[in-house]
Amino acid sequence: MLTLSTQLNTYLFIGAMLFGFGVFGLVRRPSLIGMLIAAELVLCGASVNFMAFNRFLAPDPTVGQIITLFIMAIAAAEAAIVMSIIIAIYRNYKSIETEDLADLQG
Amino acid sequence: MNLSISPDIVPIFREGIFFGLLIVTVFGALLATLAKRMTRAILGLVVCFIGIAGLYFFLNSHFVALMQLLIYVGAVAITICFAIMLAQPDEMKMAAKTPALAGPFAILLGGAVTWVLASTAMKATWMAPALKVNEGTVKQVGASLLTTYSMVFELVSIVLLLAILGALVIARSGRDKIEC
Amino acid sequence: MNKENVIQELQALAAEGMADQPEVASVAAVAGPAGEEEAKPQTAIPPEPRRNGVLEVDYAVRGVHVDVQIQGDQVVRAAQILDEAGMTLEAITGVDWINDQELEVVYDYSYTGGSCFRVVVRARISRHEPTIPTVSGVFPGANWHERETFDFFGIHFEGHPQLEYLLLPEDCDFHPLLKDFKGC
């Protein structure tokens, strides 16, 4: 009987995949929003890893959960900030594609 | 909380649901990264989040699973949706103007990261702890959040506060009064 | 508001436009019941167009107190005089005097600040080249009334901000209240 749900490796693999997708999207996406979405995936990948270790390996199973909760808080903060930046940039440049934002380079 | 798996549940049923969740998660992630339209990408992200919430459920932390729904689906996804609505009302026009090299490079990089992480995870031998300090229930999470991790907790709240204020400042600055 | 002042100013204005008239009209001819003057039975249309000038007409019969006829290019000044007096532009319309080959633009002014006082200002313009300056700069409310008059009579209000069809469809090419309009 294949019991995927009770194996640590399954979760770690999923976490790695999500992380990989996130990196892939970060590089590939031309627009800020696409990058934001990819970044959320990266964070999720990390969270899944934490949760998996928390479940299977950690002596204190609260730690992973707490770290995941913190990641969520950071993700929410990030989303809010990125959204406001996107809006501000859009106002000034009429575009949110990274190509068009060359002016922002210091 | 009974952590043990009851004998009378049909394991195949359980595994089937789990497998479905895996597929949903991966499908969502794929959609989120590959979809041409941003709204589809958001949909993918939401699907992925729901899948991950399911995974957390299987990892026996319902609290985090529900928080995942509440925060990611209920707040982050909506925020991103809003960003799209505000900044890209004309999304049909928005072709994926990916730079020529970005695609292959992205695949290479993403693949490499996945491979490295996954292979490390698979190869490593993980050792289960001898004993668990606690069960990881909501109560215990709450307790350690306010004792051991209280400093981090405070820091995170400050970060959130600053993020909200910063977001307001940035988003408002460009907006003048309505001129007619 | 001083009614006498307004009337005097309007008289002065009308007198200015008198030069264009072939013969001097009687200024401020107090026409008792205006009916007497114009009631010529059986004649379909008064044979002679009225001369420019200010008439104080019988309110009980005509519904207005002062009847002013001026040159087409003086309507803005008339509007300014009446605006300063605190009067309201109630309506703008046209009348097609096809026998004289003239169009008349009629401005109805009333006073909303106190006792009733109504002034009608009219100007006759050529039927072939119906243009008259807009008063919408003085009374923004004239905007729609002028557009409506443009719809119905094809009178061009020079300087109007948006002289488009208001009530008629935007692709129509006729002016229904002209007397030679034959239906469509």
Added chain:
Amino acid sequence: MSSQPLSQNQERFELNLGPQHPATHGVLRVKLLMDGEYIVDAEPVLGYIHRMHELMGENRSWAQYLPNMGRLDYLSALSYNLGYVELVEKMAGIEVPERAEYIRVITTEMNRISSHLLWFGAFVLDLGGFTPLLYAFDDREQILDLLEAVTGSRLTYCYYLFGGCYNDVEDDFLSGCLAFVKRLRTRLPMYHNLVTKNVILRQRLEGVGPVSAEMCRKYGATGPVLRGSGINYDLRKNEPYSIYPELDFDVPVYPEGDSMARFMVRMDEMEQCLRIIEQAIAKIPEGPVMAEKVPKMIKPAAGDYYHAVEAARGTFAIRAVSDGANQAYRMKLRSPTFSNLSLFQEASRGMLLADGLAFMGSLDLVIPEIDR
């Protein structure tokens, strides 16, 4: 809009309000330029039910044009009828018996109440409250029943004739009117409790859509809009016609100029209408309702004539040019809401969409009258 920098323009979008939109009461279309929820520019587009009433006036005899009046403002048709018959009576020098004048005033004021009641309901409906509409309809139905018993129709009345009224009224009608006055006196406090005092309604109306007295003057706004801006101008007082000088009533005036002021003007006006009806019924004399000598063919002396009456929505005026024939040479209808609506574009700038609609509702539009 051309003066706007490009960056400002792109966040704006156009929204078509109407011609089929629940809040535009028929077929008004408003081209809105929106910045999010804010109205940047609102241009009313008219003419969807334009019927060229003015041309009809030139093709029909004076008497035949009478039924057209009920089709202008179908909610207060009798005010328009009254304006027209008084104009023609003035032109042709017809004397109207006193009883007919009283009947005219009673029926016109009843019609004004019914118009205001419908406006009240529809206005609250615009604001999202459905129930007051039906309470108002309940009362309005009483008026319609009473008027139907007299005039024979319920909405597009054609009751007045040159020189009097189509038929006499019975005592049943008069007592019914008195009963209605009594009834509405008890209902109005209920409306005030249910609607006027409601905190949500007050928040939606107070300070919304301020129209200054100067703006009213510049745009030629009349009626409750003008009185809601603090100007005491009511043709029934300022330019008395019919038997209004013999009746004692007040003109409600509110100086704020916002939607609430217009709301209150109309609500108070209903009470004044009740007073007028009561007095008129007390004073109504016996006698004929039709003048003795009314010529079959009315041929007024040539010239032009102007007559204005206070309709439910403001000054309704007719400028008739006669060339001595049996029909008008030119018939100009000056409708109040046409002018009232024309200030919408300027006054609605920078408003919220919801406030814009509340403001539009407070102008009390009847589209057939605007389009004519």
Added chain:
Amino acid sequence: MAGYFTNILGGAKSLVVGLSITQRQFFKKPITLQYPWESLEMTPRYRGHIQLIKNAESGTHQCISCGMCEKSCPSDCITIKGEKQEGVKGKVLVKYELDFTKCSLCGQCIANCKPGAIEFSREYNLASTRKEDFHYDLLKRLKEQK
């Protein structure tokens, strides 16, 4: 600060008053009439389409075919035709048609009818999918009327 609380309290009070009014209305009887099953009686002056008045004695109408109604109608809905007939004084009405689709019920025809031969009917249950159903032959209608 006091204003803040009085505003809230006053607002809350107005809301409660509103609720009590609607709740009281809820317990009252409906005032509507269920139309197809019950209907109000039409008032005597109700204006339906016009019809010829039947004289109780002679059993016929009083129209003298003068054509005043036809002429006074603003929208040309009436068509009448009178004929000279042997042994009868004046004209005899042979056709009286009403195109009700155009009628605006203004009553000009009735007001202008010297002999008082026409009146408003009290028909209000009129419905059809065809325009022709509203072209009435009033003479025929008079004959069918009992």
Added chain:
Amino acid sequence: MDLGINVFEMVIYLVGFIAFAAANAAYLVWVERKGAAHIQRRTGPKEVGPYGLLQPLADGAKLMSKQFIIPAGVDRPLFILAPILTMVPAIMIFVTIPFSETILARDFNIGLLMILAFASVNVLALLMGGWASRNKYAVISAARVVSQNIAYEIPMLIIVITIVLISGSMNLTEIVAGQAGGILHWNLLPTNGNFLGPITFIIFFICSLAETNRAPFDLGEAESELIAGFHTEYSSMGFGLFFMGEYANIVIAAALTTILFLGGWYSPLPESIPYAGASSVVWFLVKMYLLIWLVVLIRWTYPRVTLWSLLNLSWKILIPFSLFNLLASAGLVKLLG
């Protein structure tokens, strides 16, 4: 968690809840129409069945037989998914609601959180539906709904935290059990030890009205401004699902209010009184439907608020009050031990 419950039992509960949600949606429409009619002195539906009782079925049949029109240019998958996404979480929530001590599908430890988590998905569905429709009215409506829901989630969560603080549990059954023993022990009343009970209740009730997009907070589908808001473009069962979702959410909100404030399935009378004092599901339903009636009555009484006064109400009145309430309650709990 005990995953070992019978699968069949679960299926039965699921079917039962879907049926309950659907029946409630259908008959609440009837109640709403009939109630509105009588408030307005009309009779309402009366032709189909006695008192129009079969009207909902006729309506349902009509809705189902209509064509589901997908306008050109909409975002098809989102457009189709959105109505489903409103209905599914609503049914999921029913799983956690304890209707009585015995009638409940799952006794969740953190049931309250689960309800809030799933309820937040609803907003996303409305946003997606509005956005996918590619209709300007729908987009405006979606934006309104989201800002409204976010604004009211804050006081609602604070109030929920207050209740959790008082009850010491996020388990719905335990929250109800804490209110046993007659009306005086309900969280609603100050006699429960928390003198701010009524204010808490009122704030929560207002928030639940706003969260379910009910009048006077129905800005999302303000028919006189936005035609029908986010579901302007929906027809047939797409519209039907939105509609059912709305009513299911009302039922959930009322049930949650009953649980949190009105003592759930406990009788308002002391238990010593025979029959009337006994706790049963009947009491739960009575309280719930009374609340729903209040919601209906409110809808047919008040005009709609504007966006700004809505947000002002939340930020200037409800949030300060609920924060103060939380502080005071925490102090009380600390003091009273």
